[in-house]
Ligand code: SF4
């Protein structure tokens with residue numbers, strides 16, 4: 001599940017909001033991404049992988065996932 005968007009790192013590009021297949025993330029009027037519907041997150045990691053500034057954190061962290069999972073990102 002998406003756990004955090006670091007507003008200090010966020011540059012407001014909106015990539016995460018456009019990438020998320022479930023409309024979980026929005027960008028506010030101040031140009032900062034925020035988690036609008038956390039319960040909708042399916043932990044696909046697309047937002048974290050596509051954020052150009054490393055501002056998004058999805059749990060469980062990829063480093064902790066079993067190596068047997070396909071590396072599709
Ligand atoms: S992709 Fe990253 S930098 Fe761009 S709006 Fe989302 S959190 Fe901010």
Ligand code: SF4
Nearest residue numbers: 020041042044045047
């Ligand atoms: S992990 Fe996937 S479903 Fe969850 S917020 Fe990011 S892109 Fe959306």
